[in-house]
Amino acid sequence: MRAVVYTEPERFTVREIADRALQPGEVRIKNLVVGVCGTDQHLHLGEFGARYPLTPGHEIVGEIVEVAESVTGLTVGDRVAVDNSVYCLHCENCRRGDFRFCQNGIALGLQVAGGFAEHTIAAAAKIYPIGDLSLDAAALIEPTACVVHGLDVLGLTPGQSVLVTGAGPTSQILAQLLVHGGASFVTMAAPTQFKLDLAKTHGVNETVLLDRADFTTAADRLRDLAPHGFDVVIEATGAVGILQNVLPHVRSGGTLMVYGMASESETITIHPFEIFRREITIKGSFAQSYEFARAIDLLKARKVNPDGIITHRFGLDEYATALQALRAPDCLKAVVHPST
Numbered sequence: 001m002r003a004v005v006y007t008e009p010e011r012f013t014v015r016e017i018a019d020r021a022l023q024p025g026e027v028r029i030k031n032l033v034v035g036v037c038g039t040d041q042h043l044h045l046g047e048f049g050a051r052y053p054l055t056p057g058h059e060i061v062g063e064i065v066e067v068a069e070s071v072t073g074l075t076v077g078d079r080v081a082v083d084n085s086v087y088c089l090h091c092e093n094c095r096r097g098d099f100r101f102c103q104n105g106i107a108l109g110l111q112v113a114g115g116f117a118e119h120t121i122a123a124a125a126k127i128y129p130i131g132d133l134s135l136d137a138a139a140l141i142e143p144t145a146c147v148v149h150g151l152d153v154l155g156l157t158p159g160q161s162v163l164v165t166g167a168g169p170t171s172q173i174l175a176q177l178l179v180h181g182g183a184s185f186v187t188m189a190a191p192t193q194f195k196l197d198l199a200k201t202h203g204v205n206e207t208v209l210l211d212r213a214d215f216t217t218a219a220d221r222l223r224d225l226a227p228h229g230f231d232v233v234i235e236a237t238g239a240v241g242i243l244q245n246v247l248p249h250v251r252s253g254g255t256l257m258v259y260g261m262a263s264e265s266e267t268i269t270i271h272p273f274e275i276f277r278r279e280i281t282i283k284g285s286f287a288q289s290y291e292f293a294r295a296i297d298l299l300k301a302r303k304v305n306p307d308g309i310i311t312h313r314f315g316l317d318e319y320a321t322a323l324q325a326l327r328a329p330d331c332l333k334a335v336v337h338p339s340t
């Protein structure tokens with residue numbers, strides 16, 4: 001089969017590699033659509049514990065072409081999504097059910113072969129049939145699962161006002177679910193107008209164009225919209241310059257959620273007095289564990305509407321271009337169709 005194969009950071013080829021035999025409990029999937037995301041950009045640079053040789057691709061949707069003898073409940077021809085997380089199930093955190101903090105956790109597309117290949121092998125236990133869900137919707141299952149986890153962590157109270165900074169695919173899904181999830185007013189602030197416009201068509205109440213280099217104009221507008229701050233602010237860009245500036249826009253007694261991913265070495269300055277005096281809660285949210293079933297249900301019910309989110313499509317041989325597309329101003333979500 002053909003696959004993207006990295007031998008070291010920034011060096012990959014798309015080439016023919018051998019299909020390995022299935023182990024008990026595994027299935028082989030012909031990959032139909034695989035999302036490209038910021039994580040793949042980090043992996044390209046050798047971050048996130050990438051293990052070589054590496055075939056990236058962790059947002060995997062395809063069709064089962066082979067099942068190991070021991071597998072029950074899955075059949076050749078089933079259209080499925082792959083939960084890419086692999087937990088050891090025996091470390092201290094796994095034994096408490098805190099799978100996201102598994103001390104030996106790995107993931108398809110990061111340390112084990114992922115989806116940017118004609119085929120991927122995965123454990124049957126991590127396979128979720130998607131029925132007749134469209135491929136465009138299915139491509140959003142993994143990001144939606146991560147958002148579902150974020151909303152679990154957030155614990156939104158009905159009627160709360162929310163500010164989301166960022167308008168990428170994850171922010172779009174987040175905003176749609178906040179709109180459906182009881183928020184009284186959802187504001188999105190981000191640097192790209194067309195992404196804000198899309199969010200508005202999906203129900204966001206107000207949008208604010210934000211200049212990454214100068215937060216002041218956006219700050220004035222946000223203060224107009226919420227003079228006492230928002231009950232919840234979700235920072236989803238990962239830009240510390242924005243995270244640093246949003247705290248004053250959290251209402252006293254409100255919550256700031258760190259959803260975007262900053263580099264490990266970056267820092268911000270916080271005045272502990274402000275957290276203390278204004279009783280601000282700061283939360284984080286990382287990945288997902290066992291949220292695929294709910295994500296699929298939300299996409300089937302169109303509570304997450306994929307329309308307009310996928311802007312760029314590539315074949316397997318165009319992986320280099322797909323990675324570049326992530327930086328293009330007109331790109332919201334890029335996907336690879338490995339089998340076409």
Ligand SMILES: [Zn+2]
Binds near residue numbers: 036037038039
């Ligand atoms: Zn991703």
Ligand SMILES: [Zn+2]
Binds near residue numbers: 090094102103
């Ligand atoms: Zn573990």
